[in-house]
Amino acid sequence: MTATDTARTTPARALTPDRRRRDVASTVFVSVLWACLLVAALFLFYVLITIVVSGVSRLDANLITQAPSTIRPATAGVQPAIVGTLLVVGVTALIALPLGIAAAIYLEEYADPRRWFNRAIELNVQNLAAVPSIIFGILVLAFVVRAPLNFGAVALSGSIALALLILPVVIIATRESLRAVPREIRDGSLAVGATRWQTVWRQLLPAAVPGIATGSILALSRAVGEAAPLILVGATTFITFTPDGLFSRYTVMPVQIFNFALQSREAFIPLTYAAILLLIVILLALNGTAIVLRNRFARRW
Amino acid sequence: MVNPGKDQHMSPTSPPGTAQDTAGIHLAVGDRAPEQPRSAGAAMATENLHVYYGDFLAVRDVDLQFDDRRITALIGPSGCGKSTVLRCLNRMNDLVPGARVEGRVTYHGTDIYGPGVDEIEVRRRIGMVFQKPNPFPKSIYDNVAYGPRVTGAKDHLDDTVEQALRGAALWDEVKDKLKQNAYGLSGGQQQRLCIARAIATRPDVLLMDEPCSALDPIATSKIEDLMGELVQDFTIVIVTHNMQQAARVSHSTAFFTAQPDEHGDRVGTLVEFDRTLKIFEDPADKRTEDYISGKFG
Numbered sequence: 001m002t003a004t005d006t007a008r009t010t011p012a013r014a015l016t017p018d019r020r021r022r023d024v025a026s027t028v029f030v031s032v033l034w035a036c037l038l039v040a041a042l043f044l045f046y047v048l049i050t051i052v053v054s055g056v057s058r059l060d061a062n063l064i065t066q067a068p069s070t071i072r073p074a075t076a077g078v079q080p081a082i083v084g085t086l087l088v089v090g091v092t093a094l095i096a097l098p099l100g101i102a103a104a105i106y107l108e109e110y111a112d113p114r115r116w117f118n119r120a121i122e123l124n125v126q127n128l129a130a131v132p133s134i135i136f137g138i139l140v141l142a143f144v145v146r147a148p149l150n151f152g153a154v155a156l157s158g159s160i161a162l163a164l165l166i167l168p169v170v171i172i173a174t175r176e177s178l179r180a181v182p183r184e185i186r187d188g189s190l191a192v193g194a195t196r197w198q199t200v201w202r203q204l205l206p207a208a209v210p211g212i213a214t215g216s217i218l219a220l221s222r223a224v225g226e227a228a229p230l231i232l233v234g235a236t237t238f239i240t241f242t243p244d245g246l247f248s249r250y251t252v253m254p255v256q257i258f259n260f261a262l263q264s265r266e267a268f269i270p271l272t273y274a275a276i277l278l279l280i281v282i283l284l285a286l287n288g289t290a291i292v293l294r295n296r297f298a299r300r301w
Numbered sequence: 302m303v304n305p306g307k308d309q310h311m312s313p314t315s316p317p318g319t320a321q322d323t324a325g326i327h328l329a330v331g332d333r334a335p336e337q338p339r340s341a342g343a344a345m346a347t348e349n350l351h352v353y354y355g356d357f358l359a360v361r362d363v364d365l366q367f368d369d370r371r372i373t374a375l376i377g378p379s380g381c382g383k384s385t386v387l388r389c390l391n392r393m394n395d396l397v398p399g400a401r402v403e404g405r406v407t408y409h410g411t412d413i414y415g416p417g418v419d420e421i422e423v424r425r426r427i428g429m430v431f432q433k434p435n436p437f438p439k440s441i442y443d444n445v446a447y448g449p450r451v452t453g454a455k456d457h458l459d460d461t462v463e464q465a466l467r468g469a470a471l472w473d474e475v476k477d478k479l480k481q482n483a484y485g486l487s488g489g490q491q492q493r494l495c496i497a498r499a500i501a502t503r504p505d506v507l508l509m510d511e512p513c514s515a516l517d518p519i520a521t522s523k524i525e526d527l528m529g530e531l532v533q534d535f536t537i538v539i540v541t542h543n544m545q546q547a548a549r550v551s552h553s554t555a556f557f558t559a560q561p562d563e564h565g566d567r568v569g570t571l572v573e574f575d576r577t578l579k580i581f582e583d584p585a586d587k588r589t590e591d592y593i594s595g596k597f598g
């Protein structure tokens with residue numbers, strides 16, 4: 001091989017090095033990732049299959065039309081809990097969404113971050129999102145269920161507990177969507193003489209709606225699955241009637257499931273699984289909606 | 302620092318023997334700036350303007366005049382405070398947390414930072430076009446109609462929109478697709494849409510911060526032609542990095558630079574302000590000459 005040959009072949013060689021070493025490393029790495037994924041997926045499938053197998057015998061019309069009954073568990077259902085969940089979570093949304101969105105608009109668009117109290121609020125919101133849900137139950141038990149508000153163990157008390165629980169999540173999701181609207185849109189709006197409020201209302205909120213909706217639905221689906229704070233504020237009772245208002249006694253799906261699980265009789269077992277399955281379907285539907293919204297309306301600036 | 306009086310400005314009545322007579326040798330200065338009657342005076346002016354971002358003095362001691370129905374160009378190296386000065390002219394700096402303005406900025410003699418002045422009203426009279434085209438994620442029509450709508454001038458909206466689009470030389474290209482999203486337009490069209498949006502509220506002054514820097518030469522030349530048209534009705538202040546552009550379109554040019562102060566911080570300073578012709582043909586300051594001839598920045 002002459003000198004000129006070497007000069008010609010070297011750059012080409014650089015493109016075809018010995019790849020075996022690198023290939024082994026990346027194969028091992030990818031295998032580990034697959035294994036982790038497999039463990040998680042298998043476990044999830046096992047749980048789902050168990051639920052379906054154990055609950056399928058009670059997936060009937062009675063499940064959603066009948067009230068729970070200790071006398072006839074074989075034909076009992078969870079109708080009051082379905083209505084209770086819709087009522088409590090609906091009111092939760094009515095409380096938490098306006099409050100949370102308004103708070104987020106203030107923090108993001110109006111608050112001067114150099115003011116100490118704005119920084120304090122901000123820190124608080126961040127921390128509240130990490131507070132265990134049962135703490136909100138205790139708070140509402142102390143101030144709403146009992147004196148000073150003295151509402152008692154009614155649906156509204158449950159909604160207030162859940163609203164407090166998801167408020168920080170709604171605030172954070174809304175702030176992030178507002179922040180994702182580019183500075184140029186704000187500047188463009190203000191530069192033609194729009195007020196701050198007009199800019200928020202006509203530019204920022206419409207642009208942020210998909211993000212806000214996605215975050216809110218995910219927050220509400222968390223509220224749908226919560227049992228702990230509601231048990232504290234009195235959703236525990238074995239309710240056999242449909243709640244008929246904000247000041248009615250009530251129960252919700254997770255609490256109802258918890259109650260069924262406490263029953264010792266054989267006939268409650270399929271009923272419990274069927275109720276769990278129903279709850280999972282509701283949650284999947286909510287999360288699915290959030291994903292569709294995000295994919296459909298997410299804006300790439 | 303030379304601070305010309307307004308009567309020094311280029312005008313058809315300039316006496317013979319001024320620099321204007323020797324123009325057109327090296328640069329086609331003022332090529333597109335239309336010959337016009339003498340300017341009616343200063344539409345805006347800054348006096349002793351200092352701008353701080355927090356403790357950082359970004360721009361110091363700027364005295365400028367922006368003649369009515371004339372184009373004034375602000376040039377200088379990056380970071381010398383051109384955008385900062387421009388944003389002071391319609392109080393867009395109010396939106397930057399920690400930004401502070403000292404000195405006076407007058408609009409037909411009224412201090413726009415004075416007591417009782419509403420910054421919203423200021424921005425309605427002094428419009429702005431940004432470096433990057435920033436249409437709203439709405440239809441072409443709604444983009445142009447946005448200003449009139451928020452300012453409450455909703456009568457004859459269709460006419461207003463058409464006029465603004467014609468004014469921005471965009472009407473013929475978009476008249477059949479007014480309902481389409483503005484993001485479907487090309488960059489140059491988007492920038493002209495932003496100009497249409499800015500003039501739809503019938504402001505008096507148009508501020509443009511490097512309006513062509515994101516555009517190709519053809520789109521740039523369209524916008525430059527457009528500026529020649531717009532200056533019949535508007536006072537224009539343009540920031541540009543393109544020396545030829547400043548020379549082509551503007552009547553007056555202000556050259557800024559960033560001077561290290563006694564602490565070593567670089568503070569934006571106005572070096573020279575004069576007729577564009579004078580700045581480009583016979584600058585009074587060595588720094589201007591170096592910058593213009595490409596020895597600096």
Ligand SMILES: Nc1ncnc2c1ncn2[C@@H]1O[C@H](COP(=O)(O)OP(=O)(O)OP(=O)(O)O)[C@@H](O)[C@H]1O
Nearest residue numbers: 354357359378379380381382383384385386397569
């Ligand atoms: N929002 C801000 N906060 C803090 N400092 C800023 C801010 N905006 C600008 N500055 C500083 O002020 C100085 C002037 O900035 P400015 O943007 O006005 O320069 P410019 O001349 O427009 O530069 P360019 O040609 O790169 O656009 C710079 O040192 C910059 O870092």
Ligand SMILES: [Mg+2]
Nearest residue numbers: 383384385510
């Ligand atoms: Mg700039």
